[in-house]
Amino acid sequence: MSFTLRAVKVPPNSVNLEEARSRVFEIFKTACRSIPSIMEIYNLDDIVSKSQLRSIIASEIRKNANVTNPKVIDMLLFKGTEELNNILEHAKQRHHVIGQYVLGPQGLVQDLDPKDQGLSSFLKNFYKSNYF
Amino acid sequence: MGLGLLASRAMRPLKYSNSRVFIRSIVSKPELQSPEASSAAAATALEPDLPPRSPVGGARVHFPNPEDAIEVFVDGYPLKIPKGFTVLQACEVAGVDIPRFCYHSRLSIAGNCRMCLVEVEKSPKPVASCAMPALPGMKIKTDTPLAKKAREGVMEFLLMNHPLDCPICDQGGECDLQDQSMAFGSDRGRFTEMKRSVVDKNLGPLVKTVMTRSSVPHNFWLNRCVRFATEVAGVQDLGMLGRGSGEEIGTYVEKLMTSELSGNVIDICPVGALTSKPFAFKARNWELKGTETIDVTDAVGSNIRIDSRGPEVMRILPRLNEDINEEWISDKTRFCYDGLKRQRLNDPMIRGVDGRFKAVNWRDALAVVAEVMLQAKPEEIVGIAGRLSDAESMMALKDFLNRMGSNNVWCEGTGAQPNADLRSGYIMNTSISGLEKADCFLLVGTQPRVEAAMVNARIRKTVRANNAKVGYIGPATDLNYDHQHLGTGPKTLLEIAEGRHPFFSAISNAKNPVIIVGAGLFERKDKDAIFSTVEAIAKKGNVIRPDWNGLNVLLLNAAQAAALDLGLVPESSNSIESAKFVYLMGADDVDLEKLPNDAFVVYQGHHGDHGVYRANVILPASAFSEKEGTYENTEGCTQQTLPAVPTVGDARDDWKIIRALSEVAGMRLPYDTIGGIRSRIRTVAPNLLHVDEREPATLGPSLKPEIKSEMDLTPFGSAVENFYMTDSITRASKTMAQCSAMLLKK
Incomplete structure (x- = not known):
C-alpha cells in the first residue's frame, strides 16, 4: 500500500462548500483526462466508449449529490482520488473495473422486469427469499 | 445437573472442616457491618443464618391433606413436606440437588446405586436418600464430610x-x-x-x-x-x-x-x-443448537427440542411438559428427523408435456397456477390441507379459496362431513393429564398405542396406578396393558348402549369413566350414528357430568384440531369428482382416484410424496422444523413450532406461498406478516392464539340434534397401519423404514 500512500496526498480541508464544489469538478476533470489510459490499461475499447465512461464517472459523483457537509465531501473526494489512483496503478484487474463500473452492482442480471412494477413489496421480497 | 453446583458443593465441606481445625480468622461479613442487619440477626437468633435456597428445578410441594405435613430439617433449614416424601424429595424441595444415578422421579425406586447417600442425625450409617422415607423431625445433612466420603467411595466403585x-x-x-x-x-x-x-x-x-x-x-x-x-x-x-x-x-x-x-x-x-444409533458419532452435544419446538408427527403435540448443527437437524429430544408428554416422546417423534433431509422439494416445478418435471422460478410457477385457477369455475376449485399443516397456512388457504368463490376447503383425515360446530365433538375433553384420574376406559375404534403413543403411555400409567379397567372395541391389537377385547365393531357398541353388555356396568359403576373414540371413524359413512350411540352410552353411564367430561375423541394428525377450529369443512362431499383445479397443501393421503383426468393439481409441500405423483405444479414449502407455525393438539392445547434450521433450496413458508399466489391471481389477501394472519385467526378461532394453553370446549354434546340413522355393522378398521410411517416426513425417513421392516415383522 505504500505506493498509494505516496500517490495520495491529503489536501487541506475545504473551508466552505464552494471550495469543496470546485474540488469535485477538479477530480471529475482529472478522472476524465485519465479515461484514455484506463481504457488502454484494462483493454476496454470493445466494451465501452469514452463518453459512456465519462457518464459513469459523473453518475458515481452524482450518487452523493445530496451531501452538503464540506467535511464529508472532503472525505468522499479522498476516497475517489484513492480509487482513481488504484485504477491507474493497475491495482485492479479488468473484471474489477468492468464489474464495478461498466456493469454496475446489478451485474448481468436484469431484474427490472416491467411486469414487476405494480407488485407489492411482499411479493418482491417473496421472489427474492423466504426470509423477510 | 449443573457441574458448577456439584463442584461448589464438593468444595463446601472442605471449607467447614478447615474452619474447625485452624484458629478461626477474623472475618467481616457485609451484614455484620450494617447495624440494622446485625440487630435483626440477633432478634431472630434461633433462625439459622443460611442463604435462602430455591427448590431444585422449580420443584413444588402439593399437600393433598394439610394434616399430613411433617417437618424435617435439611442442612439446618426447617421444612414442611407431606407425609410419604423421601429424604431425596425433601432435599429437592429445600433446594439441595442430591447426586443420583439409579433414582428417577418417574420410575420406581431401586435404591441400589448408593450415590444419593446423606447423613441423618442419630443414624449410625449414611442413608440412601432416594429410598428412605422422611420422618418427622429428621435432621438431614447433605454436605458433611461423611456424606462426601461415602459418595466418593461409590464413585470409585x-x-x-x-x-x-x-x-x-x-x-x-x-x-x-x-x-x-x-x-x-x-x-x-x-x-x-x-x-x-x-x-x-x-x-x-x-x-x-x-x-x-x-x-x-x-x-x-x-x-x-x-x-x-x-x-x-x-x-x-x-x-x-x-x-x-x-x-x-x-x-x-x-x-x-x-x-x-x-x-x-x-x-x-x-x-x-x-x-x-442414528445419532452415533454424528455430532457432539456442545456444537448443537437447541430449538424448543413441538412435534407434528401425531396429534399429541409432544414438546421437543430440535438439536441442529448449521442447516442440518442432528437429533430430536423430549422437553418436559407434564400436561402432554411428561418427559417421554415416541420413537417416531425422536427418530423421524432423517426424513427431513431426504426426498425434499427444493424448487418450484412444472410438469411438461412429456410428463417430466422441470424446475422453474417462483414467478413463472405462480403465474401458471394463477392463470389455470382463474380459468376454472369457482365451484370446480378444491383445496385440501395436509396432516402437517399449521393453522396460519390453513387460514390463508381458506381465505384465498373463499375469495376465489369456492368453499371446498378441508383438511385430510376429517372425513366428508366433519362435525366442526361443537368443539367437544372433536377434542379430548378430559385432557391428556386428566386421563390419570380415570378408573374405567372404553376405547372405541382406536388403538392409542399406534395412533398416539403418549396418550397410550398415560393410559398405561393410569392402569398401573389405579387398576383402571380398559375395554376395547376394534380389530385385534396389542395394547401393552390389561384390557378386555369386547368386540370388533358397532354390534358391541350397540350392546353396551342398550345395557346388555357386562362392560356397561363397569362404565356406570366407575367414578370417572372415560370413553375414547378414534378419529379413524371420521372416515366411515355411518359416523354420525356411531357418535350418537357413543353419546347414548355416555349419557346412560354418567360419563359427562358438570365436573367431569369423559367423552373424548383421539385425533390422528397434528393439523386436524386447528382445521376444525378454523372451519375447514367441505361444502359438498363429492367435490373431488367434479374438480378442475385441486390445491393440495401438503395433502398426501387424499384419494385422487376419482379426480377427472383433465383436472389441474397443484402440490405445495416439503416432500416428494404421494401427492406429487398426480401434481402438475409443485410449489416447495418449508417443513415444521423450518417455520413458525401454530398447531393445536388433540386435547385442544395450542402450541407453536419455531424454526430450527433454514429452509431447503428455494422453498418458502406455506402461508407466504398462498399470500403470493393470491396477489398473482389478483385476489390479494390482506395480510403481509405472520402477525397479520394471526389477527385474522383471532376473528375465527381466538383459542389458536392462546399459546401453550389448553382451551376446553365450552358446550357439551347435549346440544346436538338427535340423529336417527342406521349403523353399518362392518367392524372398525385400524386407522394407522404402520406406526412408523404416517406422513410425508416419516415415509421419507430411512430409520423409520428400518423400524417398520424389523420391528413390525410378524
Whole structure:
C-alpha cells in the first residue's frame, strides 16, 4: 500500500462548500483526462466508449449529490482520488473495473422486469427469499 | 445437573472442616457491618443464618391433606413436606440437588446405586436418600464430610469397571457420570486388574448399546432402562441376566426391543451404555443448537427440542411438559428427523408435456397456477390441507379459496362431513393429564398405542396406578396393558348402549369413566350414528357430568384440531369428482382416484410424496422444523413450532406461498406478516392464539340434534397401519423404514 500512500496526498480541508464544489469538478476533470489510459490499461475499447465512461464517472459523483457537509465531501473526494489512483496503478484487474463500473452492482442480471412494477413489496421480497 | 453446583458443593465441606481445625480468622461479613442487619440477626437468633435456597428445578410441594405435613430439617433449614416424601424429595424441595444415578422421579425406586447417600442425625450409617422415607423431625445433612466420603467411595466403585472411552462416547458432554466424577471422582484409580467387558446387544435400529459402559459391577446398580421398559413402555424385553460380575442387562433371548417408546431409554441412561444409533458419532452435544419446538408427527403435540448443527437437524429430544408428554416422546417423534433431509422439494416445478418435471422460478410457477385457477369455475376449485399443516397456512388457504368463490376447503383425515360446530365433538375433553384420574376406559375404534403413543403411555400409567379397567372395541391389537377385547365393531357398541353388555356396568359403576373414540371413524359413512350411540352410552353411564367430561375423541394428525377450529369443512362431499383445479397443501393421503383426468393439481409441500405423483405444479414449502407455525393438539392445547434450521433450496413458508399466489391471481389477501394472519385467526378461532394453553370446549354434546340413522355393522378398521410411517416426513425417513421392516415383522 505504500505506493498509494505516496500517490495520495491529503489536501487541506475545504473551508466552505464552494471550495469543496470546485474540488469535485477538479477530480471529475482529472478522472476524465485519465479515461484514455484506463481504457488502454484494462483493454476496454470493445466494451465501452469514452463518453459512456465519462457518464459513469459523473453518475458515481452524482450518487452523493445530496451531501452538503464540506467535511464529508472532503472525505468522499479522498476516497475517489484513492480509487482513481488504484485504477491507474493497475491495482485492479479488468473484471474489477468492468464489474464495478461498466456493469454496475446489478451485474448481468436484469431484474427490472416491467411486469414487476405494480407488485407489492411482499411479493418482491417473496421472489427474492423466504426470509423477510 | 449443573457441574458448577456439584463442584461448589464438593468444595463446601472442605471449607467447614478447615474452619474447625485452624484458629478461626477474623472475618467481616457485609451484614455484620450494617447495624440494622446485625440487630435483626440477633432478634431472630434461633433462625439459622443460611442463604435462602430455591427448590431444585422449580420443584413444588402439593399437600393433598394439610394434616399430613411433617417437618424435617435439611442442612439446618426447617421444612414442611407431606407425609410419604423421601429424604431425596425433601432435599429437592429445600433446594439441595442430591447426586443420583439409579433414582428417577418417574420410575420406581431401586435404591441400589448408593450415590444419593446423606447423613441423618442419630443414624449410625449414611442413608440412601432416594429410598428412605422422611420422618418427622429428621435432621438431614447433605454436605458433611461423611456424606462426601461415602459418595466418593461409590464413585470409585462405579468407575472401577467403567471404560475410559469418554472421547469416543456419544454421551460425552451430557453424561451424569462424567459430571459427577468431576465432583466426587478421585484423580487416580486404585483398580489394577482388568476391567470387565461385556458383549454388546443388538436392540434394533434405534438404540445402540455399549454394554461395557453399563455400570453393573457388583449388584445391579443402575437399571433405569429395565425399570423404564417394564413400567412406562410396558414391554418385558429388557432384564437383568447373570449374577455377580457376570451380571448383564439385555434382552432375554436374542430379540429386538419392540416398544414405541424405546428411544427414551437413551435419555434416562445416566451413563453412555444406551445411545442413539442414528445419532452415533454424528455430532457432539456442545456444537448443537437447541430449538424448543413441538412435534407434528401425531396429534399429541409432544414438546421437543430440535438439536441442529448449521442447516442440518442432528437429533430430536423430549422437553418436559407434564400436561402432554411428561418427559417421554415416541420413537417416531425422536427418530423421524432423517426424513427431513431426504426426498425434499427444493424448487418450484412444472410438469411438461412429456410428463417430466422441470424446475422453474417462483414467478413463472405462480403465474401458471394463477392463470389455470382463474380459468376454472369457482365451484370446480378444491383445496385440501395436509396432516402437517399449521393453522396460519390453513387460514390463508381458506381465505384465498373463499375469495376465489369456492368453499371446498378441508383438511385430510376429517372425513366428508366433519362435525366442526361443537368443539367437544372433536377434542379430548378430559385432557391428556386428566386421563390419570380415570378408573374405567372404553376405547372405541382406536388403538392409542399406534395412533398416539403418549396418550397410550398415560393410559398405561393410569392402569398401573389405579387398576383402571380398559375395554376395547376394534380389530385385534396389542395394547401393552390389561384390557378386555369386547368386540370388533358397532354390534358391541350397540350392546353396551342398550345395557346388555357386562362392560356397561363397569362404565356406570366407575367414578370417572372415560370413553375414547378414534378419529379413524371420521372416515366411515355411518359416523354420525356411531357418535350418537357413543353419546347414548355416555349419557346412560354418567360419563359427562358438570365436573367431569369423559367423552373424548383421539385425533390422528397434528393439523386436524386447528382445521376444525378454523372451519375447514367441505361444502359438498363429492367435490373431488367434479374438480378442475385441486390445491393440495401438503395433502398426501387424499384419494385422487376419482379426480377427472383433465383436472389441474397443484402440490405445495416439503416432500416428494404421494401427492406429487398426480401434481402438475409443485410449489416447495418449508417443513415444521423450518417455520413458525401454530398447531393445536388433540386435547385442544395450542402450541407453536419455531424454526430450527433454514429452509431447503428455494422453498418458502406455506402461508407466504398462498399470500403470493393470491396477489398473482389478483385476489390479494390482506395480510403481509405472520402477525397479520394471526389477527385474522383471532376473528375465527381466538383459542389458536392462546399459546401453550389448553382451551376446553365450552358446550357439551347435549346440544346436538338427535340423529336417527342406521349403523353399518362392518367392524372398525385400524386407522394407522404402520406406526412408523404416517406422513410425508416419516415415509421419507430411512430409520423409520428400518423400524417398520424389523420391528413390525410378524
